[in-house]
Amino acid sequence: MKNAKTITILGETILPGQSKTINMEIAKLHNATKLKIPIIVQRSKIDGPTVLFSAGIHGDEINGVEIVRQLVSKKINKPKRGTTICIPVINMFGFVNMSRQFPDGRDLNRVFPGSKKGSLASRFAFHLLTEIMPVVDYAVDFHAGGASRFNAPQIRLAPNNEDLKDLADAFNAPFTLYSKNIGGTFRNASQKLNVKMLLFEGGKSLDINYPVADAGVEGAKRILQHLDMLDSKHFIEDQNKKTIYIEKSAWIRAKCSGLLHDNGYVGAFVTKGTVLATITDPFGKFERKIKAPNDGYIINANQAPIVYQGDAVYHISKTLINAKH
Numbered sequence: 001m002k003n004a005k006t007i008t009i010l011g012e013t014i015l016p017g018q019s020k021t022i023n024m025e026i027a028k029l030h031n032a033t034k035l036k037i038p039i040i041v042q043r044s045k046i047d048g049p050t051v052l053f054s055a056g057i058h059g060d061e062i063n064g065v066e067i068v069r070q071l072v073s074k075k076i077n078k079p080k081r082g083t084t085i086c087i088p089v090i091n092m093f094g095f096v097n098m099s100r101q102f103p104d105g106r107d108l109n110r111v112f113p114g115s116k117k118g119s120l121a122s123r124f125a126f127h128l129l130t131e132i133m134p135v136v137d138y139a140v141d142f143h144a145g146g147a148s149r150f151n152a153p154q155i156r157l158a159p160n161n162e163d164l165k166d167l168a169d170a171f172n173a174p175f176t177l178y179s180k181n182i183g184g185t186f187r188n189a190s191q192k193l194n195v196k197m198l199l200f201e202g203g204k205s206l207d208i209n210y211p212v213a214d215a216g217v218e219g220a221k222r223i224l225q226h227l228d229m230l231d232s233k234h235f236i237e238d239q240n241k242k243t244i245y246i247e248k249s250a251w252i253r254a255k256c257s258g259l260l261h262d263n264g265y266v267g268a269f270v271t272k273g274t275v276l277a278t279i280t281d282p283f284g285k286f287e288r289k290i291k292a293p294n295d296g297y298i299i300n301a302n303q304a305p306i307v308y309q310g311d312a313v314y315h316i317s318k319t320l321i322n323a324k325h
Contacts, residue, residue, distance in 0.1 A: 007041070007043070007050070007083060007135050008135075009022055009039060009041065009085075009131055009132055009135065010022055010024060010039075010127075010131050010132075014041050014043055014083075015043070016043050016044065016045045016046075016047070017043060017044065017045040018041075018043050019040075019041065019042045019043065019078075020041050021038050021039065021040050021041070022038075022039045022041065023036035023037065023038055023039070024036065024037040024038075024039055024127070024131075025037070026120070026123055026124050026127060027120055027123075029093075029096075030103075035092050035093065035096070036092070037087065037089065037090065037092045038087070038088070038089075039085060039086075039087050039132065040072055040077065040085070040086040040087070040088075041083065041084070041085050042077050042078050042079060042083065042084045042086075043079075043082075043083045044079045044080055044081045044082055044083070044229075046080065046081035046082070047081065047082070048079065048081035048082025048083070048227070048228070048229055049082045049083075049137040049138060049227055049229070050082060050083040050084075050085065050135050050136050050137050050138075051079075051082070051083070051084050051085070051136070051137065051138045051139065051140075051223065051224065051227065051229065052084075052085045052086075052087070052132070052133075052136045052138070052139040052140070052195075053067075053068050053071055053077070053084065053085070053086045053087075053139070053140050053142070053220055054068065054086075054087040054090055054139065054140075054141050054142065054186075055067060055068045055087070055088055055089065055090070055141070055142040055143075056087075056088060056089035056090050056091050056092075056094075056095055057090045057091055057108050057109050057141065057143070057186060058091060058094065058100045058101075058107070058108070058109065058143065058144075058146070058205070059089075059091040059092070059093065059094020059095040059096070059097065059098065059099050059100060059101070060094065060095075060098055060099060060100045060146075060205040060206050061100075061142075061143055061144040061146075061205050062144070062205070062206060062207060062208055063142070063144040063202055063203035063204075063207065063208055063209055063212055063213060063216075064141075064142030064143055064144060064200070064202075064216070065088050065089055065095070065142075066208050066213045067142050067200075067213050067216035067217055067220070068086050068087070068088040068142060069088050070213065070217050071084075071086055071217060071220055072086050072088070074217075074234075075231075076217070076220065076221055076224070076230075076231075076234050078231060079224065079229040079230070079231070080228075080229060080230065080231050080232070081228060081229055082227070082229050083135075084224075084229070085132065085135075085136065087132075090108070090128070091108050091124075093120075094108075098206060100146060100205065101121075102119075102120055102121035102124070103120060104119045104120045104121055106119055106120075106121040106122070107121075108121045108124065108125060108186075109184070109185050109186055110182075110184040110185065111125050111184055112125045112129065112184055112185060112186055112188065112189035113125060113126065113129050113189045113192075114126030114127075114128075114129065125186075125189075128186075129189055129190075129193070133189075133190060133193050133195055134193065136190075136195050137195065137196065138167065138195070138196045138197070138223070138227065139190060139195055139196070139197040139198070140171070140197070140198045140199075140200055140219075140220060140223060141186055141187065141197060141198070141199050141200070142200045142202075142216055143199060143200060143201050143202075144201065144202060144203040144204055144205055144207070144212075145201065145203065145204045145205065145300060146204075146205050147205070147302075147304070148204060148205075148302060148303050148304035149204060149300055149301070149302050149303070149304075149312070150203060150204040150209075150266055150300065150301050150302075150303050151201040151202050151203060151204070151299065151300050152174060152175055152202070152266055152267035152297075152298070152299045152300065153173050153174050153175070153200070153201075153202040153203075153211075153212050153215035153216065153219075153267075154173055154174065154175040154176065154177055154200070154201050154202065154299060155168045155171050155173045155175070155176045155177070155198050155199070155200055155201075155219070155243070156176075156177045156178075156179045156198075156199040156200075156201060157176065157177075157178065157179070157198055157199070158178070158179070158180060158181050158187075158191065159178040159180070163196050164196055164197075164198065166226075167196060167198055167223060167226070168198060168243065169242075169243065170222050170223055170225075170226035171198060171200075171219040171220075171222055171223055171243075172219060172222055172239055172242065172243050173200065173202075173215060173219055173243055174215065174243065174244065174267065175243065175244050175245075175246055175297065175299055175317075176243045176244070176245050176246065177245075177246045177249065177299070178245070178246070178247055187199050198223075200216055200219065202215060202216060204303060218236060221234055221236045222236055244297065246297065246299065246317040246319070247319040248317070248318040248319035249296075249299065249315055249316060249317045249318055249319075250293075250315070250316060250318055251312040251313075251314070251315055252276070252290060252292075252293065252312075252313055252314040252315075252316060253310055253311060253312055253313060254279060254290070254307045254308065254309055254310060254311045254313050255279075255288065255290075255309065256279055256288050256309050257279075257306075257307065257308045257309045258279040258280050258281050258282075258286075258288070258306070258307065259279065259280050259281070259282060259305060259306060260277055260278075260279055260302065260304060260305060260306065260307045260313065261277055261278045261279070261280065262276070262277045262301060262302075262303060263275060263276055263277055263278075265298045265301070265314075266298050266299075266300070266301035267297070267298065267299070268297070268298055269295070269296070269297050270292045270295070270296065270297075270298060270316075271292065271295050272291075272292055272293065272294050272295050273291050273292060274291065274292040275289050275290070275291055276290045276291065276292055276298065276301075276313075276314055277289075277290045277313065277314075278290070279307065290313060290314070292314075292316060293316070294316065294318060296316040296317040296318060297316065297317040298314055298315070298316055299315050299316070299317060300314065300315035301313070301314055301315075302314065
């Protein structure tokens with residue numbers, strides 16, 4: 001385990017049994033206001049693993065922020081052994097501006113491992129990897145869908161990794177998707193540091209959806225329980241319903257522009273030919289149905305009121321594999 005007698009983050013030491021909030025400061029706002037990113041550390045006196053729960057790497061993905069906030073406010077992050085680190089808002093710059101990007105226009109989740117003397121986003125990625133991740137064993141990074149696209153609660157993990165699959169089984173989200181790590185992402189950089197990271201997707205940007213938040217909180221509790229870190233007062237019983245593993249999926253795209261009338265199938269299983277939505281013009285002249293091209297689960301739905309030809313409107317599963325595979 002990386003959890004030792006003392007842990008040092010950003011020059012501050014946290015002893016076993018201690019709790020401490022460390023403020024990460026990389027740069028000020030343009031009006032000279034200090035911008036602090038709180039890193040909330042809770043340690044048990046009993047040795048064990050270190051687990052990171054993080055959110056807000058995209059500043060407009062509020063649903064993940066709510067999940068990590070609940071872990072702290074309900075004291076779920078207080079472990080019976082080992083250490084938890086909670087960062088509710090990684091991209092505080094974007095969060096302040098309700099923007100996905102950093103002020104330099106970069107997507108923080110595409111610049112890892114970063115650089116000590118690079119762009120603002122690159123510098124932040126560098127400090128996150130060099131100051132925090134070396135003490136972490138396991139991590140869950142919480143995200144939401146962008147551009148009005150609503151994700152059914154789901155875990156994403158790299159294929160052919162049994163340790164990650166064990167964690168995904170423990171988290172037990174409604175869906176688990178195999179997806180390759182993308183270069184420049186927090187997940188990819190963490191894997192290279194031998195940190196076992198799951199990526200959670202749920203809800204959409206600039207929105208808090210409480211059923212999605214509940215799924216994230218309950219999954220985090222199951223991860224801690226799996227690692228024998230969850231305090232007994234937060235005990236959660238095993239679910240009879242197991243996560244649905246999806247190996248392949250595809251996007252359904254709008255064949256015309258217009259007003260999108262969604263029929264509310266996100267998260268549901270549909271059969272081939274099911275009418276998922278209707279696209280109309282504003283003047284009552286035409287209606288165009290969007291039908292499911294195959295049987296499958298709708299794992300993402302575009303909830304924008306207006307779409308253009310070629311826009312991604314639904315993400316549907318194509319190949320399912322047994323949850324115990």
